[in-house]
Amino acid sequence: MPENLSQIDQAKANAARKAVEFVESGMKVGLGTGSTAAWMVRRLGERIRDEGLQIVGVPTSGRTAALAREVGIRVITLDEAKWLDLTIDGADEFDAEMNLIKGGGGALLQEKIVATASDKMIVIADAAKEVAHLGAFPLPVEVIPFGAEVTRGLVEELLGAFDVMGRRTTIRMSGDEPFRTDEGNLIIDLHLGRIGNPRQLALMLNQVPGVVENGLFVDICDRIVIGHADGRVEVRDIHDLSIEVSETLIAETGNIFSNIGD
Missing domain, CATH: 3.30.70.260 (ACT domain)
Incomplete structure (x- = not known):
């Protein structure tokens, strides 16, 4: 585990920690792929270990499946789950209308299938991922x-x-x-x-x-959780147009998947 996280990693960790607060026992949860999603998966593992959280996870890639099993999340397939309560995933870009570009990690097909088979999709990102117009990211x-x-x-x-x-x-x-x-x-x-x-x-x-x-995710995202390095977290909801700003602790877990997209 690195002793000093970069500001970007701190922001990602803060967003992931906040997003996991929306997960409740009994849920079937889609698990995204990428560096930000890896923080989320590890935090879910912490909640399972420390709080007795009971969930099952549907991963969007082999990499995420391996990490989920490592941290104690019971993994099932989407066909076994049939429908999900919630999917949490990262994004490479997002705009003011919560349209996304995803697929920097190469898992866009499974990510889109899982997200659309969920009651809600929460996107976790650092503030640098917000753009006026999509497209700067390939x-x-x-x-x-x-x-x-x-x-x-x-x-x-x-x-x-x-x-x-x-x-x-x-x-x-x-x-x-x-x-x-x-x-x-x-x-x-x-x-x-x-x-x-x-x-x-x-x-x-x-x-x-x-x-x-x-990799264009349009009309799929319900909520975006934006993390900042100083501990601030902004939550935007597409349905009621609300914006909530709060503070969270910086995660203490090392970042894996740091070399792939969100």
């Missing part, structure tokens, strides 16, 4: 390997009809090889700069043959 698009370059060309052609700042695309790599998702698919990252209409783009990307899913 938008991940998961595609099947067959004809991936053709699919990539079709996506680039599609972008010409949308209000975006850039149209460059890249195949995500892992060392010298293309990155593979848990499903064995590839990811095309779209370097758009700014997305004028996230809802429309999300719908149209999924019409391209070969595209499995994209």
Whole structure:
């Protein structure tokens, strides 16, 4: 465990600690993937150990499943759960309307399935993830390997009809090889700069043959918990437009997954 956390890690830990307060015994909880979500999973493990919290978790990646089991969370599949009370996950970007870009860690498909199979989705993030317009973070698009370059060309052609700042695309790599998702698919990252209409783009990307899913999460998030390094936590609710600011303790657990997206 590092003795001195970075300010970003402190902010992530604070957001995760606050978000876990919304979890109650008996819940079926979707467990996100990424550096911020790792804080959340470890905090849930602490509550299970120290408070006797009784939950089951549905992880959104193999990495999260391994961590959940390590900290004492009982893991089940989404088919076993059928429906979830709550999903808590991170985000790579979010805007004022709580639209998100996710998939920096490569788990966007499972993350979107789990989030949409939940009564509520809570997003945890540090304040730096808030943007006026989505798109500075590359938008991940998961595609099947067959004809991936053709699919990539079709996506680039599609972008010409949308209000975006850039149209460059890249195949995500892992060392010298293309990155593979848990499903064995590839990811095309779209370097758009700014997305004028996230809802429309999300719908149209999924019409391209070969595209499995994209990292735009529109009308899915119910609440965002924003952590700050000084201990402040801001909670925004999309339904009643409320904003709550409070303070929480900085988490004491080391950060794993620090090298992947939220």
